[in-house]
Amino acid sequence: MTKYVLKRLLHGLVSSFVVVTIVMIMIYTMLDRNLIFAQDNVFKNYGNNEKTAYMYRKWEEYGYLDLLTYQDYLIMLQEQGELDEETRVKAASIGKKPENDSELTAEYVQKFQEYCDANGYTVVRCNAIMVSPKKYANGGAQQLFASKDYPITHRLITYITSLFNVDNIHYVDENIDIGERKITFTLHDPVYGGNTFAPAIMGNGTYHKYLLYVDKQFPFVHQNLFTLNLGKSYAVNQGIDVFDTMTKKQGSYVMQTTTFPTGLTEESADDLHTAVFSYGSRETNKVNSDRFTDDYTSVNTFKNGKSKIGYSFSIGIIAVLLMYLIGIPLGIAMARHKDKLIDKIGTLYIVFIVAVPSLAYIFLFKAIGGKLGFPTTFDIQATSKMVYVLPIVSLALKPIADTMKWLRRYMIDQMNSDYVKFARSGGLTESEIFRKHILKNAAIPIIHGVPAGILGSIVGAIITERVYVVPGAGNLLTVAINQYDNGVIVGVTLFYAILSVVSIIAGDVLISIVDPRISYTGKAR
Template identity: 35%
Template sequence: MKRYVIERLLRSLISIFLVTTVVYAIVFTMVPRNLIFKQDPNYNKMIKTPDSKANYENTVYERMGYIDYYNTKELQEKAAKFDKSVTTAGTAKNEKIYKDYIKSIGNGWTLHRFENKEFYATREIPLYERVYKFYANLIVIDHPWRIHDSSNPKLERYVRFENDKSVGWALTGSGTEHKYLIYFNGEFPYIHQNIVTFNLGTSYPTYANIPVLQVITQGQGRTISKDVTFPTGVTKSSPINIYTRTYKSPKNADSRDKANFGNDPYTNTLNNYADPSMISNSFVIGVIGVIISYIIGLPLGMLMARYKDGWFDTLSTASITFMLALPSVATIYIIRYIGSSLFGLPDSFPLLGASSPSSYVLPALILGILSVPRIVVWFRRYLVDQQGSDYVRFARAKGLSEVEISRHHLFKNAMVPIVSGIPGSILLAITGATLTETIFAFPGMGKMLIDSIKAANNSMVVGLTFIFTVLSILSLLIGDLLMTVIDPRIKLAGKGGK
């Protein structure tokens, strides 16, 4: 078992690497990079200021990993180490110095000029270098020597458990990026950690300059205020999420920071939001959808197998075949129309928002119904195959009824592949909800993927692909392990680990 799990994890890592790398290469080479400015309002205001526009473009390209960029000031500071007489003026003398400097550093750098004659330099980053940087910075480990702030040389450095005034017992740090490395609260998944995190890049142009993982996991909608106890001991109503405290240089602190946090430099925080995060929303409708699909699909598949070739099986098979042939978008619109017209359910999530449970009913129901045909076909086929097995014939010979055989033998054995497929079904419902979430304007990860593709938000596309790939492979592993729990006779690895 141990060898199987280790080998499976190694193969999984290779699969994650290959899938993410291929998507990264496609997105960052085949998608025209200028498309990222289509939905950037700041960019569209710079039409009449070409120098500012060029500087803005290069700054964004640098942030997204397309290029290395030295603006006029940065280039002058770099070149001054080569020749101290250089200035930012667009003179012939400076041009010669800059060209000599660019030539000396090589590595693909190119000198350019703004319309005001000042200079700047860029370097196209090769794809292999970009991919390397992505994986090199993917896993971030927080530790007491992570923060280096010359303006705060006396910063303490420690990691310890303590009863913090603001959050209670927690593993806290100083010199770390996050104040709370491990903490506990009443929000899913209840135990939280900031020791190991993922850096999936920065979102742009939608949710501009916010880390991809933060976009997916933070709340949505309007901010809400709660009673918060600050490190100074003062409790007051505030939208601040005290658990998200990160380091902020004291030189940038303002009077409000001093009033709330005293001399503690961990004053950067996020807000509390009224609505759940994208990943929470997708998880909710995904899990409910899977429950619905199995509640409908398993009994229906069992009845079809029980009365094989009868009128019920024939009629059900025809219905299932029709559902499989019907485009998903048609199924979604039919259920949406029936639910809104006959039962008064909202046909768009924003109508009532996350505060109303009815907003989740139709999206979850649709995800469940879309999965029913696959479950019914698979389960019926499995039971029909098993009906001819030796143990079933032996049970009939003993005088057991067909109901008893189905209940005590067929269904019990069928539980093994059922349990194996549940994690994958949940993931399929979450990641495959792109169409449903888009039609309902549902704020989940599936809709976010579609929106990111349309907006050329390349970092978000790669980040979501990475998350979906990891969850897919993890669900397959969990499914295999669950099979051994249900039926200990199953061995995932034979003798010698093969």
């Protein structure tokens, strides 16, 4: 069994990365890269050369290309000792047109061109756009930069190698003076005043201040040493990693008495355990200097709602429970009373759910629920759990029908089997035959889908969450596609693919436990 699971897991991971590769090829080669500016208001406000430069900067952020500005090239030469500060400043001033360059500037522009040609960059020079001899047009200042498109293999390798990050004391630039770089262990976490028994591992020189800590929130022991990086969002949740977007809590701030490292105590929503390094943040912000003793000042906040995955899973897992608690008994009843009233009523329900588009019956039940007094729009701040009722019911309608349909079919197929006829001839009652033989065999395909149903709850339901405005993970992918947020599209695709692989393997393991006739060892039992 272990060998089978490892083999399937390896094949599944390979398949997941193949899917990611296909998605990357579609995004970066088949879609017009200009589409990312469709809803970019900043882009719309720029004009002329400034708009062109902005386009290239955003293309670099979205992973399309590597951008090298003329200014960056000169700084590189200065760092290499090939020119001094005074020369760099003089050479940095390019003319409105190439013929307006000074002799020094022209020399270094030529070197820039030669460097770019040698390294596969394409140089872009935008001449100044003037409305009069001394006045630039809006965004018409001259620009000089070069770009090089990334090959798909580079994108894929970079993405895979940066998926997992292990924090270490060399994260902070070695040129920054932060004192002794070290990992420390304490039994009394300073966040709790240093008097409470709360083990913690902290770092200096690491990205996270707290690498491991204990608090009162499930699962009580938390770590920042190993982090998953699915890719950053540039539109849906700008600058935030996809995994963080799905797992960070939402809602209103939760204020509590907080003692900061400087000893200042006040009501704050800051979660000090999430502190990450932000160079120079104390010098540029007095609020930080009043609260923190080092540059680990960037923190998340406590909020009263769930994360996107939290809301999706809460609704989805209850819908899964309803699917089995309602669908299985009704499916059994329909099979045992074939062509009777309950079978006809169940068949009518199944036909309705299958025939009517899901969007239509969800709106229908939303209207009915609204008439009955149930909230029709999800509200994070609502104290009543009634906001969950309609989304859960709407999400459970189709799975219940599917469970009824397939269980009825499997059981009726089993009823005509030879072993059932043999059991009848042996004197077993119909109840015993159904319970001990027919149901057990017919339930195997249903059991195989249990892990998929549970894990599928994490990713949410696109239509249901949109209709009821649930702030879950279900519509994250569609929103990212609409906004051409490449990082989110790739990250969510990989997340969904891995969940699918795990659910299939878990289903295989589960049915082998339920039915001893199924073996993955290759040996007959």
